[in-house]
Amino acid sequence: GAGVSQSPRYKVAKRGQDVALRCDPISGHVSLFWYQQALGQGPEFLTYFQNEAQLDKSGLPSDRFFAERPEGSVSTLKIQRTQQEDSAVYLCASSTRTGVTEAFFGQGTRLTVV
Amino acid sequence: SQQGEEDPQALSIQEGENATMNCSYKTSINNLQWYRQNSGRGLVHLILIRSNEREKHSGRLRVTLDTSKKSSSLLITASRAADTASYFCATLSSNYQLIWGAGTKLIIKP
Numbered sequence: 495g496a497g498v499s500q501s502p503r504y505k506v507a508k509r510g511q512d513v514a515l516r517c518d519p520i521s522g523h524v525s526l527f528w529y530q531q532a533l534g535q536g537p538e539f540l541t542y543f544q545n546e547a548q549l550d551k552s553g554l555p556s557d558r559f560f561a562e563r564p565e566g567s568v569s570t571l572k573i574q575r576t577q578q579e580d581s582a583v584y585l586c587a588s589s590t591r592t593g594v595t596e597a598f599f600g601q602g603t604r605l606t607v608v
Numbered sequence: 609s610q611q612g613e614e615d616p617q618a619l620s621i622q623e624g625e626n627a628t629m630n631c632s633y634k635t636s637i638n639n640l641q642w643y644r645q646n647s648g649r650g651l652v653h654l655i656l657i658r659s660n661e662r663e664k665h666s667g668r669l670r671v672t673l674d675t676s677k678k679s680s681s682l683l684i685t686a687s688r689a690a691d692t693a694s695y696f697c698a699t700l701s702s703n704y705q706l707i708w709g710a711g712t713k714l715i716i717k718p
Contacts, residue, residue, distance in 0.1 A: 525704060536696050536708030596653035
């Protein structure tokens with residue numbers, strides 16, 4: 495597609511609910527990143543995929559967070575048993591190479607846990 | 609954790625004036641990138657400067673990098689209302705992980 499697409503744009507979840515956030519990267523982009531951005535802060539790294547391989551998940555805040563990219567294109571970030579502190583904007587980015595060049599970001603999914 | 613620190617945290621100037629934002633970081637880097645974020649378009653890459661470069665230009669943007677001081681600056685000349693946004697620096701120190709600052713919120717007054 496023309497850019498990185500994320501869905502949904504907005505998600506309100508009740509505490510304890512599971513959510514799934516989707517990212518469609520730019521076609522052909524090898525690298526895919528997930529970031530979490532709190533209000534008034536810069537993005538914080540969550541996880542990185544090179545094709546279908548998850549090479550780094552060191553930024554995932556707990557084992558309630560899980561990400562996959564089974565066919566090396568679309569990725570899903572799943573959060574189980576959501577808690578209020580999970581409220582943030584979740585950003586997905588892709589790039590042609592491993593971070594040496596610019597990253598292209600989606601609009602993000604704003605998750606609010608009530 | 610965030611590596612970069614932008615300063616100032618917020619900046620308000622008149623349209624037509626120049627805006628300067630600074631970024632400091634802690635570890636050695638491969639490159640440093642500046643991004644703009646507004647509610648309409650999300651995070652957009654502006655310019656990348658490699659660790660062996662000292663200055664780079666792109667249109668109305670000028671970026672400098674001083675690796676000895678671990679700092680960078682972004683200058684926007686002849687500001688426009690459309691430049692109103694938050695500006696972030698991000699450093700690349702490993703193969704893939706961008707480390708971000710907290711951003712500078714820029715407001716251009718008409």
